[in-house]
Amino acid sequence: GSLCKSNAVLEPPKVAMVGSHTLTVCSVSKLSATLRNGECIYSTHFAVGGSTWYLKFCPRWLQSGILWLVFASKGDEMTPTTAEFSFEFEGLVNLESQKTRHTFDRDNDDFYYHLKYTGTWPTQDDRLIVRCCLVVVTPEEVRTTIPTCSTESVLTPLLSAMHR
Template sequence: MGATASSFYYSSLPPSPPSKCSVWETMSATRLFTVPDYSKWALMRPGSALLFDHALHLLGYSYDVKVYPAGYVKAKDEAVCPAGYSKEADFVAVFAEPTTHRYYSKDMEASRISMEILDGSGERTVFDNHTVTSRQNGKLNTGYVWFVKRRELEASGCLRGDSFTIRCTVSADVQITRSSAEVMEALTAAASDPSKTQLTGSHMLTIDRFSKIKAVLRTGDCVHSTQFSLGGSNWYFKVYPNGSGRYGDRTSCGMSVFLGRGRSDEPATTAEFRFEIGDQKEVRSTKHTFRHHDPEHEFPYLQYFAGKTIADGRLVVRCHVRVIKAETPN
């Protein structure tokens, strides 16, 4: 009997994906709040709260938002530590709390709350969770006792008609069923997001009445730029008209500039950057890896104006950034 030849064919095509699959997606709810009569609230006793009742709703839970324009101080803190009382009163505080503790669950604990203070247009972020000096988190609330210094809030162009805008977002990851076509469409859209694919760009901050702002701010006080997206990260920079008081840059005639990366859940990112300050075109670039944890999410870029006075009027600061590497989260 003759031998029978067998033939084997290997297809280069991947197996067909299932028509349905279970994926994790982020659900969120966002709301804007206007804090009116800021100058009146700022003069009130620290601990005076502006309450936005049942302001946020997600997955059956609701949250109150409380804003303390004159600072968050408990009565017992005032009695025990008067020095701390005055320091807290320099800051605007923001808290988000569930409406009742009876409905506490692991789902609520897993939820995330972000808070932002927007610029005068009410559109672009200036301050957020990652620019705060100190925070206070618990299972049932998220609070920022030192969310922003009032002097910096006033100098950074956030006030419009004696009011400012806060944007609060509550989010949580939920598992849902999607068709394969929907999953592929979402992945394609994410891959083509300009904020992730664009690696080089610049951003500008204009400070009007610079000499007056310099006279009001102290060493360690700064003017924040609005945030901008590049290479999958959010960025901002800060101008300290009287020096930051850090890294030995405290001078009577100098100022310092810091580049920072916002959004605490972003991966470590290496970037090369330089500044143009006024009519000085700085050609030297600096490279730094920005990480989640202080102090590595900000980097100082010092610029001195020894023996030179900046005339009253408009100071324009431009930052050029090139993202070199953004780490991929595991």
């Protein structure tokens, strides 16, 4: 056969898409009184990076609140997706979570943030605004083989390996 060299190239991380979504709870105390322990409310679905997401908030989960970022998947068709995200809370609790990187897939389709409330419910304004800032990223290193010649004997195995 012919002697051909191929070069493995490391590409830097690429950002597929950036987005954010907001969930507003007008009164956490009223919502807590309405829902049973462990019941949740859901945001509308939103699209970032070619994937569909939603937020899920449970105001009564082990004497505090818990917020999930959920990757809305279609069963076996789900492609693993890596995202970096943070939550910003305003109102009842004012804080910003640390940025987290997580890979979502069929067996691991959500990520939760435990939101601890301090003290008792305020009598007046206990609204809670939750903003999720989300970046969907490609794998950190994508190995691409670039052949330096174009004979079919070299390209055929490379192309067939790429489409497995």
